[in-house]
Amino acid sequence: MEMTPYQLANNTPLTLTPKFTLPKAERPNLSEVLPSDSIPIIDLNDHDIDDGQGPSPLVSKISQACEEYGFFHIINHGVPKELCQKVLVVASEFFQLPPEERAQYLSKDHRKQVKVFSYYRKYEGIGKVTMWSETFSHPWHPTEDFTHLLPTNPPQYREVFAEYARAIGVLFDRLLSLISRGLGLDEDCLKRRIGEKPGLNTQANYYPVCPDPELTMGLPDHNDLGSITVLLQVEGVTGLQVIKDGKWLTVDPVPDAFVINLADQTQVLSNGKFKSVRHRAVTNKLLPRLSLGMFYNPNYDTVIGPIEDLIDEKHPPKYRKYSFKEYMEEFYRQEGKRRVIEAFELPRTLRTCFCFLKNKIK
Ligand SMILES: O=C(O)CCC(=O)C(=O)O
Numbered sequence: 001m002e003m004t005p006y007q008l009a010n011n012t013p014l015t016l017t018p019k020f021t022l023p024k025a026e027r028p029n030l031s032e033v034l035p036s037d038s039i040p041i042i043d044l045n046d047h048d049i050d051d052g053q054g055p056s057p058l059v060s061k062i063s064q065a066c067e068e069y070g071f072f073h074i075i076n077h078g079v080p081k082e083l084c085q086k087v088l089v090v091a092s093e094f095f096q097l098p099p100e101e102r103a104q105y106l107s108k109d110h111r112k113q114v115k116v117f118s119y120y121r122k123y124e125g126i127g128k129v130t131m132w133s134e135t136f137s138h139p140w141h142p143t144e145d146f147t148h149l150l151p152t153n154p155p156q157y158r159e160v161f162a163e164y165a166r167a168i169g170v171l172f173d174r175l176l177s178l179i180s181r182g183l184g185l186d187e188d189c190l191k192r193r194i195g196e197k198p199g200l201n202t203q204a205n206y207y208p209v210c211p212d213p214e215l216t217m218g219l220p221d222h223n224d225l226g227s228i229t230v231l232l233q234v235e236g237v238t239g240l241q242v243i244k245d246g247k248w249l250t251v252d253p254v255p256d257a258f259v260i261n262l263a264d265q266t267q268v269l270s271n272g273k274f275k276s277v278r279h280r281a282v283t284n285k286l287l288p289r290l291s292l293g294m295f296y297n298p299n300y301d302t303v304i305g306p307i308e309d310l311i312d313e314k315h316p317p318k319y320r321k322y323s324f325k326e327y328m329e330e331f332y333r334q335e336g337k338r339r340v341i342e343a344f345e346l347p348r349t350l351r352t353c354f355c356f357l358k359n360k361i362k
């Protein structure tokens, strides 16, 4: 049965024309992707009192997951199930609006706060290939600054989103504090280092049904930019994959869970102890998929670099200090390659020198 293709906001039908087809070497190779059984599921209700001997069982589990995977699920996270369902409904209704209604948000200008766009990658000899998805992105806090820019259709969008953002704000504080303690730091350390007035953005990714998922990608492989990401995915439709020991693993949705993934700034702040993991989203033949990421980024003026308490002779700094503005300039310079922190790595010879200078660079 022929399906009617999804109409992107720019009124292009999403079909397997060369514009949306990946060169052979870049295809997802789905038969080689492994199942996700091993990705940790962490219960936030676990025992969380430090007993004076070491971190609480909850903090130990989190820090182990951050070190080994940089990716984990959380359950019993305190965000009501109904609220998660409601936010997925309004986000998915948004993508069902007629293309001309979504088109008012179309923009390639990265400074624009509220925008609809599609990811693409440039390939040598081929040029741009557009990914099999559409993304709607906007800030999630402080709501009074941007709510008037959000859609009035679907009618509940603004209200549901504001409620979801409040709940996720509380969750971010808890996660940042658990991850900070997992690094052996005080609970406010990470949040303090990510700094004042963080850039809080959300991204709803819609992946329409694809006649041949082997030929396309929903979202190409990348690392997230900020500190941590809280991702909600619709249940029953897979698509997210992460790389572990050189192999792609699927991250199947776990009921009532969020996926937490560490992003580049946490890898740098932790001096490489905690991993920002490469991930991607593939497409599906039978069902469309929707994911909703909530991001917590430093603002442009914040200076990021390995936290001094984590540096000693055995752990010389792996990265130089940079402002988040510099990081983003590098990000845009790479045009989607998204291997940004590699540009801030210190050459090995310099790392040990920095140790001698430790007191000076504080
Ligand atoms: O759709 C997904 O599961 C992945 C989304 C993602 O990686 C992102 O928005 O950064």
Ligand SMILES: [Fe+2]
Binding pocket: 222, 223, 224, 279
């Ligand atoms: Fe991501």
